[in-house]
Structure formats: C-alpha cells, structure tokens
Amino acid sequence: MSNKELEIVIDTITAADRRFTYNETLTLENVLEPEVISAYFAEKTLKKESLKDGTYQYTFDKETSTDSKTKRSNVAKAIHKSINDELSSQHKEVKLKDITKVINEKETGKKWPLQSHAKDSTLTFDQYKNETKIYYKKISSAPMGYEVYLITETKNLKNKTVKIKIHEKEEGKEKVLKLLKTKDDALPVKVFAKKEDTSTDTEVSDWIEIDVKEENGNKDGDDLFLYKEENENKIEVGIKKIQLRPKEDKIKTEGEDTHKSFEGWQEALYIREDETEEGKKAIEDSETLATTRAAETFITLTRDADADKKENKKSYPKKISGPEDIGILGKDAVFTIDKYKSNATTKDKNNIRWCIYVDDKSTVIDAKSKAGLYTYAKSELIDVVETTAADGTVTETGGTNKLTIVFDKALEGKTIQIEPYRGAPDHKVEKDWVYENTIKGVKISKRETTALWLTSQCDSVQSPNTTIKKDFIGTLKLITPNTIHVYHDGKMSKLNLEGLTKVKYRYHDKNGEKHNVCECEIYETLKMGSGNKAKVLNTTEKASATIVDYKSKNITGVSAYKSYILSNQDVYTEGEKGSWGYTHVYYKALNEKITMVKLPYNGLNYKNGDTLIKFVWHQTLRRFSQPEVFAAFIGALAKCGFKDIKSGGSCYEDGSSYPSLSHNNGYAIDTSYIDNTREQKLINALKDYGFLVQYKGTKSKFSSLTGATALGGHNDHLHSGGAPKNGTIKFKAKYK
Structure with missing residues (x-):
C-alpha cells in the first residue's frame, strides 16, 4: 500500500468581519502492522557455488609453443595461474579443464592442435563467479546440546526486534511435560551474542530477543539462504544462534527442577533399568530375597586344619565363569569353578576360598556381608554325588565350588576381580581363574524424546503499548545426545552410548x-x-x-x-x-x-x-x-x-x-x-x-x-x- 496525498483548500472564511483563505497539502502515511510470518529451528551450512559469468579473453604476451602434450599442459597451467591471480580478488575464476580443452582442440582439417600461438593472439574461456551461500535449513529434530538457529521471517520489522519463547509440547491424554512444569513456561537455553560466536555462557529462560535485518538472500523451499556478497534478492529475517541446553551441567540438589541442568534434561528422557517393569520387579525380588536371607548365617566351607600344606593342596581352580554384566539392582552374581586341575578331589574342594579385589586391594569373602563391598555372599559346594557301598560307606565325588554374591552400590563404576584360590591369591587377571569386570550403574534401557514449539512477540505499531503474539506449533523433536563432536583442536565430546543403536x-x-x-x-x-x-x-x-x-x-x-x-x-x-x-x-x-x-x-x-x-x-x-x-x-x-x-x-x-x-x-x-x-x-x-x-x-x-x-x-x-x-x-x- 502506498502513501496518498490529500489537498485541503478552505476558502472564503469570514470571521470578525475579516476574510481568510487557507490552502494546505497533507500527506497521509499508511502505518503497516508488523508480522512474524514464520519461526522455526534451523541448521547452518555453507555452500560454495560457481556460476557462469561471461567469458575471459586471454592474450599471449609472446609467441608460445604448444607442439607437444607436455608443453600444452604446462601452458594451460600457466594461463590458469595468470588469469586467476587477476580474478581472485573479484571472487571469479576460469577453470583449468576449460583452458586445457581449448588448448587441445584440433585445428580445422588437421589431426592435431595448434602447434604455436603468436604474440597478441587470443583465446576465450568461460568465466565463473564464486558465491558462498549460507543455508539455514529447517530441521525437525535435534539432540540436546546441539547448536542451532532460531529463524524468524517477518514483514515490516526491519531494524526492529522480535522476541521468541521456547515451550515444551504436552503429550498424551495426561498432557505430560518431561522438562517443564507448565506449557506456558519457557525452556532455558544458551544464547550467543552474535551469529558468528563459537562459545557462550549466557542463559535465557524467558523471551529471546532477535534483531531483524534485511539480508541478501531468498527462500529455497524450506531453506533460507543468504549471500555473503551484495545481491539483488532481499529478505527480512531475524537470526539467533542458540545451544539446546541450560548453562548448568550437573544436578546440584535432589529434587531440583528438571530444566535447570543439562544432566536434568538427559535424565528426564532416559528410561533406566530400575524404571522398567522388569527392573522394578528385579528390585522387588531382591528386597524380598534380602529379607529371607537376613536370618541366614554365613557358612564357611569346612577347611582341613593343615589344608594349606603343600602336600595337601590338590584342588586348584583352573577356570571360573561369572556374569557378562554386573549391575547394582541387587541381583545375584553367581560364580562357579568350571575346571580344576586333574588331581582335584571332592573333599579337598572344601578348602578353596574366594576373594574380591577392588582398587588392587584383596579382601577375603569370609562373612555374609562387608560394607562397601557386598551386601550378601554365600560360598558352597554343589552337585556333589554321594555313592553308598554295600557296607554303608558313603563316598562323595564331583562337586562344583559356587559363590553367590550381591555387590554393594558403593562399587558402581569400579573394576573388580573375583578369584577362588588355595593358599594365597595371585591376582593375575590374564589367568582363567580370575574374573574381572566393571560394576555398572543403572543402565539406560530406552531413550525418550520430547517436542518443542515457539511463540513470537513484537510491538504493535497501530496500537501503541500493545504486543502481537503468535504461536508456531510446528515442533522440533528434542532427543538425547547421540553425537560425538570432534573439534579441530584435538578434542572431542564424551558421549554415553547406552540405549543408542x-x-x-x-x-x-x-x-x-x-x-x-x-x-x-x-x-x-x-x-x-x-x-x-x-x-x-x-x-x-x-x-x-x-x-x-x-x-x-x-x-x-x-x-x-x-x-x-x-x-x-x-x-x-x-x-x-x-x-x-x-x-x-x-x-x-x-x-x-x-x-x-x-x-x-x-x-x-x-x-x-x-x-x-x-x-x-x-x-x-x-x-x-x-x-x-x-x-x-x-x-x-x-x-x-x-x-x-x-x-x-x-x-x-x-x-x-x-x-x-x-x-x-x-x-x-x-x-x-x-x-x-x-x-x-x-x-x-x-x-x-x-x-x-x-x-x-x-x-x-x-x-x-x-x-x-x-x-x-x-x-x-x-x-x-x-x-x-x-x-x-x-x-x-x-x-x-
């Protein structure tokens, strides 16, 4: 809508016996209300494009021989360097392949290319202009911790400010929120001062202010692209770089609001073993079993008084087996000796003891529980075969040493070794009779997602002191971290791979x-x-x-x-x-x-x-x-x-x-x-x-x-x- 002029002429006004004439032209300006056309999350990529831009005529400054393949190749390279040295400051170039093609073209009616080029003779090549496009590609999902861009496409907001608030979408009939308390709350994120910044410590937990500019660029489907150089295409946009995470890394206090830390965000979307039906049942079963076992007395296998004398040691462990994984949900970890030295006897197997190593310190398992190590242990000899002779004599054969143990939660993250031994343990982990593993915490069984949406706000022009709000319900799926970031300085990010495929x-x-x-x-x-x-x-x-x-x-x-x-x-x-x-x-x-x-x-x-x-x-x-x-x-x-x-x-x-x-x-x-x-x-x-x-x-x-x-x-x-x-x-x- 254009501005219009209105001419007002007031003539022959008489007042107090005096006559007045008034002639004035007034300009009525149409006040256009600002509008946020769209708001979304995007990723930024750079694309260099080489576009045809006329031709370049090259003039030989001396007679130049091209009577061999090698000479033609060298001449083509020299021409390429000479032209591009001249054009590089203009972001233009000619291509070596084009020069080579022209130099190698056969003369009309001949089977070979021109053998020489006279001084002041010319050759013409296609010329290209190199342009760098910055693409902001609209994205539908992103992991926590990712650096992304908030894009606002607007009208009538040039050189003004638009505000954006990030919300979490309610899910299901119960309208569940995983990170925030209410749908009107704003998700805190880290905000960069400029688009080119590479680090920031600024957290915004309410409206994010974005400056709107007229940029050199246009739309390509859902993608916004901008030119680094001046261009006839213009678009009005606001761009703000953010990182999808709060400033705080770790949960500081128990019961803290989920949205306050990056760890809190992750835990809200992690479904761990103890939160699954199977995990809950395992905990319940272990608690029931612990109650039953409370009345048990730890029974050490009856050992011979002189069991450690060299001549009496017959039953040496040769190979043991244990669980592939050890968690902290109170489940039994069972170890058995699967192979003994050939002279092992059932009676002598009672003389085998068990020990646990933590931080290279050995502790004998000789009690039902030991604080900080295990909450329950039982050592026994199973599968003993009894044979009764005619005279009533009972003979025992076979038998397998078994250790049942429940590790203390204090061992989470520590590497332990379990060893059955005679005399004294030797802690040689490369041996088949020493078991080694790391006590894992409550593992992630599943990773959930949540969805984010945006609200925009800008000042009204037609109605002063009021704002215009608009919801953009197209969502971004927020997922848990799934990326290892590799940096140019030799470093990388640490990623928990549990639950990922x-x-x-x-x-x-x-x-x-x-x-x-x-x-x-x-x-x-x-x-x-x-x-x-x-x-x-x-x-x-x-x-x-x-x-x-x-x-x-x-x-x-x-x-x-x-x-x-x-x-x-x-x-x-x-x-x-x-x-x-x-x-x-x-x-x-x-x-x-x-x-x-x-x-x-x-x-x-x-x-x-x-x-x-x-x-x-x-x-x-x-x-x-x-x-x-x-x-x-x-x-x-x-x-x-x-x-x-x-x-x-x-x-x-x-x-x-x-x-x-x-x-x-x-x-x-x-x-x-x-x-x-x-x-x-x-x-x-x-x-x-x-x-x-x-x-x-x-x-x-x-x-x-x-x-x-x-x-x-x-x-x-x-x-x-x-x-x-x-x-x-x-x-x-x-x-x-």
Whole structure:
C-alpha cells in the first residue's frame, strides 16, 4: 500500500468581519502492522557455488609453443595461474579443464592442435563467479546440546526486534511435560551474542530477543539462504544462534527442577533399568530375597586344619565363569569353578576360598556381608554325588565350588576381580581363574524424546503499548545426545552410548563451521584379550566351533583365512604367514562387554568447503572400532585434508584382529604410508587426537619420521594406538 496525498483548500472564511483563505497539502502515511510470518529451528551450512559469468579473453604476451602434450599442459597451467591471480580478488575464476580443452582442440582439417600461438593472439574461456551461500535449513529434530538457529521471517520489522519463547509440547491424554512444569513456561537455553560466536555462557529462560535485518538472500523451499556478497534478492529475517541446553551441567540438589541442568534434561528422557517393569520387579525380588536371607548365617566351607600344606593342596581352580554384566539392582552374581586341575578331589574342594579385589586391594569373602563391598555372599559346594557301598560307606565325588554374591552400590563404576584360590591369591587377571569386570550403574534401557514449539512477540505499531503474539506449533523433536563432536583442536565430546543403536560424528572446523561426517551402527560384543600366538586349537575344538571364512570374501591382501569361534566365545584365527612370522592367533573372550562401531563400508569421502575427510579401505575386513578411536581418526583426517589415505582397518566384529596382537577391541588403526613429509603431518595429527603409541617401519627411509617407534612388521603401514595392557595406555581421547 502506498502513501496518498490529500489537498485541503478552505476558502472564503469570514470571521470578525475579516476574510481568510487557507490552502494546505497533507500527506497521509499508511502505518503497516508488523508480522512474524514464520519461526522455526534451523541448521547452518555453507555452500560454495560457481556460476557462469561471461567469458575471459586471454592474450599471449609472446609467441608460445604448444607442439607437444607436455608443453600444452604446462601452458594451460600457466594461463590458469595468470588469469586467476587477476580474478581472485573479484571472487571469479576460469577453470583449468576449460583452458586445457581449448588448448587441445584440433585445428580445422588437421589431426592435431595448434602447434604455436603468436604474440597478441587470443583465446576465450568461460568465466565463473564464486558465491558462498549460507543455508539455514529447517530441521525437525535435534539432540540436546546441539547448536542451532532460531529463524524468524517477518514483514515490516526491519531494524526492529522480535522476541521468541521456547515451550515444551504436552503429550498424551495426561498432557505430560518431561522438562517443564507448565506449557506456558519457557525452556532455558544458551544464547550467543552474535551469529558468528563459537562459545557462550549466557542463559535465557524467558523471551529471546532477535534483531531483524534485511539480508541478501531468498527462500529455497524450506531453506533460507543468504549471500555473503551484495545481491539483488532481499529478505527480512531475524537470526539467533542458540545451544539446546541450560548453562548448568550437573544436578546440584535432589529434587531440583528438571530444566535447570543439562544432566536434568538427559535424565528426564532416559528410561533406566530400575524404571522398567522388569527392573522394578528385579528390585522387588531382591528386597524380598534380602529379607529371607537376613536370618541366614554365613557358612564357611569346612577347611582341613593343615589344608594349606603343600602336600595337601590338590584342588586348584583352573577356570571360573561369572556374569557378562554386573549391575547394582541387587541381583545375584553367581560364580562357579568350571575346571580344576586333574588331581582335584571332592573333599579337598572344601578348602578353596574366594576373594574380591577392588582398587588392587584383596579382601577375603569370609562373612555374609562387608560394607562397601557386598551386601550378601554365600560360598558352597554343589552337585556333589554321594555313592553308598554295600557296607554303608558313603563316598562323595564331583562337586562344583559356587559363590553367590550381591555387590554393594558403593562399587558402581569400579573394576573388580573375583578369584577362588588355595593358599594365597595371585591376582593375575590374564589367568582363567580370575574374573574381572566393571560394576555398572543403572543402565539406560530406552531413550525418550520430547517436542518443542515457539511463540513470537513484537510491538504493535497501530496500537501503541500493545504486543502481537503468535504461536508456531510446528515442533522440533528434542532427543538425547547421540553425537560425538570432534573439534579441530584435538578434542572431542564424551558421549554415553547406552540405549543408542547408532552414533553420529560431527566435525567442528577452525572457523566454527560444523560438518556432519557420518553415522555408524553401534555394536556390542565380549571384550577380547590380547592375541596369543603360541596357543593352538586341536581338531576336536575346531569341529565344534562356529567358523568365519574370511578367505571366501576374496579381498586381496586380507591376512586372516578362518576364525573359529568357540562355545565360550574365544576366537582362534588362522591366516597368512607374513612378515610377522606366525600363522595363528588365539584371542581369549573376557567376561566384560564392550561397545564398538561398525565403520562405513566404503570408507569416508566427505568434502565441504575447505574441509576434506577421506580414506579408503586397503586389503582389510577389519571394519569395527572403538567409537572414540574412530572419532580421533576423523579428526586427524580433517586436520591433514589428504585425499589418498588408505587404512588397513582396526578389528573384526568379534573383537579379534589377526594378524595383529594389539588391535583387539578396536583400539588401534593402521594406515598405508604416503610421502615422508605428509606422513609426519599424519603422525602428528593422530598423536594430537590421542593416539599415544605409534609404530613405524624399520627401513632407513622411515628413520626421519619422529613420534613413532620403529618395530618389525611395520614396513608397509603405520600403526596408531592399541589396546591397554599391563597399565600401559596406548590411546586416550582428549575430552572437551
């Protein structure tokens, strides 16, 4: 609507015997009411576009020979550099492929290109203008902790302020809210002062103020895009960068409002074991059982007075078994001795005792409970067979030592060992008679979501001192963290993987831009011990094993031929006898479960702007890894930006890693060598991201490489990382 002019003429007015004439032109201005057209959450990405922008005419400054393929190639490169040196400040360019095509065009009627170009002769090439578009893509979901943007598209609010409030949507008939108390409450988030900021400590728990500007840009479907350069397309928008989390990290007091801390947000959406029907029943059963057991008296197996004399020790434990997982819900943990030394006797098995190690301190299990360690314990000999002879003599044979124990909640997060022993325990965790595991807390069984919606508010122009409010009920699904963030400075975020089936990897470059690199499936398996190249599997054991045939995959260079997975999940692998000098490795399955990720089948080839994260697999099927090891590898690849990295992999699905003895459980990764200058950069980058141990080849050409130790068997690849062993940590993530 345009402004209109109104001419007012008042003529022949007589007053007090005097005559007046009045002539005035008034301008009536149409006052337009502001409007918020839309408000939503978005992610920001940068896209560089090369658009045709006329032609460029190049003039030769001297006679130039092009009578060979090599000369034409060199001339094309020289022209390309000369033109682009001139055009770069204008964000314009010509492309080398276009120059090469023109130089190599055959002369009319001839079978070869022009052999020479005279001085002052010209060639014409297509010219391109490089534009950087900033895309704000509307998103329907985001994890807690993500940095996103609040976008408001408006009318008649240029150079003014709009306010946005974030609400939580009520769910179900009961109108449940998981984070807030009422639907009118505002969700607190961290707010950045500027769009370009990379860190903030400012929390806003009410209206978020957003400045509205006229920007160079337009809409592309649901996406808003802005140009960095001046453009004829204009759009009125308000943009505010926020982080979907409150400022406070941890819950400070019991019963604190959920929305006040990031931990509170997460716990509100975590469904833990003790909150499931199965978990509640387990707790109820354990409480009932504890009441029943209260009247029990701890009975120590009757021991012979001289049981510890060397000549009387017959029943040595050889192998024990225990639970794969240990929680703190009051469930029984049961341990049995599955194998004894051959001269064991039933009577002498009564002389076996049990102990528990916590923080390398040994405590004998000789009481029904011990504060801080366990709330119940029972040691017994079961499955004893009694045979009565004709004369009434009773003979006992067989029997299995059993320990039932309920661990104290105080042990949550601690690694413990359980050992049956004769004489004195030796605490050698690599032995089959020592059980080791970590007491887990109440695990996350399920992750829920909640939904957010927005309200806008701006000042009315037509009705002073009043505001215009508008609800935008299109929601954003807020999910629990599912991403490992990898930063350009060698650090990464720490992520709880419980309850997740997939994990995302996001790289943050030095300019603050974010790159969604890939998503990997999460895989859980038993932890494998380091490889043992001495132990050999017999024919009977092979016959009863599950076989994985790697050779049938026909992947050139794969060293493993067959793996035999035994009933106890131990893995025996046979393979090629390479420079390592052996043809088989035995990996012992431990009691503890670990989490690995299934790596991208074709490697990675991510490119956006100046960020390149690329590698391909090379002669390997070892495509499983520790989640944080892969995150560190991504960081090193991004830091180097090399396009020719080849990887020999990490470990197999079952945690074994033939021919490597130390790639078990995916704590290490191999890469093929490149030229020494770039190899040194890669070594440094990998070390920056937490690979503390690296092995290089022993040939003289590797002597100049620093930061890696020369080791036989590594002349064709660099080894980075390794499973922890005997207190030595070979990979350690650096957390932000």
